[in-house]
Amino acid sequence: MSKPLEIARLHKRFGGLVAVRDVSFKLQSGEVVGLLGPNGSGKTTVLNMISGALPCDGGTVRIGDTDITRMKPHRVAKHGVARTFQLVRPLPTLSVAENVLLSLAFGHKRYWGREARALAEEKLAFVGLAGRGDEQVGNLTYIDQKRLEMARALASEPDLLLLDEWLAGLNPSELRIGIDLVRHLQSEGMTVLLVEHIMEAVRALCSRCIVMSAGEKIAEGPSAEVLQDPAVIKAYLGDDHA
Numbered sequence: 001m002s003k004p005l006e007i008a009r010l011h012k013r014f015g016g017l018v019a020v021r022d023v024s025f026k027l028q029s030g031e032v033v034g035l036l037g038p039n040g041s042g043k044t045t046v047l048n049m050i051s052g053a054l055p056c057d058g059g060t061v062r063i064g065d066t067d068i069t070r071m072k073p074h075r076v077a078k079h080g081v082a083r084t085f086q087l088v089r090p091l092p093t094l095s096v097a098e099n100v101l102l103s104l105a106f107g108h109k110r111y112w113g114r115e116a117r118a119l120a121e122e123k124l125a126f127v128g129l130a131g132r133g134d135e136q137v138g139n140l141t142y143i144d145q146k147r148l149e150m151a152r153a154l155a156s157e158p159d160l161l162l163l164d165e166w167l168a169g170l171n172p173s174e175l176r177i178g179i180d181l182v183r184h185l186q187s188e189g190m191t192v193l194l195v196e197h198i199m200e201a202v203r204a205l206c207s208r209c210i211v212m213s214a215g216e217k218i219a220e221g222p223s224a225e226v227l228q229d230p231a232v233i234k235a236y237l238g239d240d241h242a
Ligand SMILES: Nc1ncnc2c1ncn2[C@@H]1O[C@H](COP(=O)(O)OP(=O)(O)OP(=O)(O)O)[C@@H](O)[C@H]1O
Pocket: 014, 017, 019, 037, 038, 039, 040, 041, 042, 043, 044, 045, 046
């Protein structure tokens, strides 16, 4: 069973800019929650603080009963947190399977040899890349690179998956494949925090959304309500649309 996430009064400054100001929210175990907001509102900075990629200037991050605030990324990974990045980052000189094996070797739990190869095949099959392990990453289509990125994140057997615009750049039929894949994760009980600009995906996947603007949380609640909130519409589209 995956574990809940709780962040409390998370705060981050870059010089004079407050990128994240006292942001708090919880994700229950097994929830898929959207983290939304216009460009520059602080979403990726929140993910970076949860995953340990950036130290926070204040606040706490807890996974289940464990305080993971200020842990380095490899330790955060050991506590069951995995992420994908806005730009896909496969290692292009390695094969598809080798990319996943690397994550298995250095992930949450460490796997080597035959066990690792079997698990890599299992993760690749889960994301729709069954039997494709020997292919060169450079030959993959964009959706298949995204699948590989997901397989690498799943290799660490996370309890919480942070998806940073994982669906961005997909064409409409690829988007449906991507949404189905996140649904599949959801049906397996994975807790997912989904940073996303594609509202079709948010509506399809997220029962609940959190919205940020200029570093602050401005709304939180059921997706259908939040997406109609005048403050949210104003944050995205400006005063004329509020
Ligand atoms: N390493 C950094 N150094 C300085 N400023 C940064 C850094 N990272 C982010 N920022 C600034 O912090 C603010 C929040 O950025 P962030 O990337 O978290 O926003 P975002 O909501 O994820 O945006 P997008 O939707 O465009 O990805 C922005 O003003 C950004 O320019």
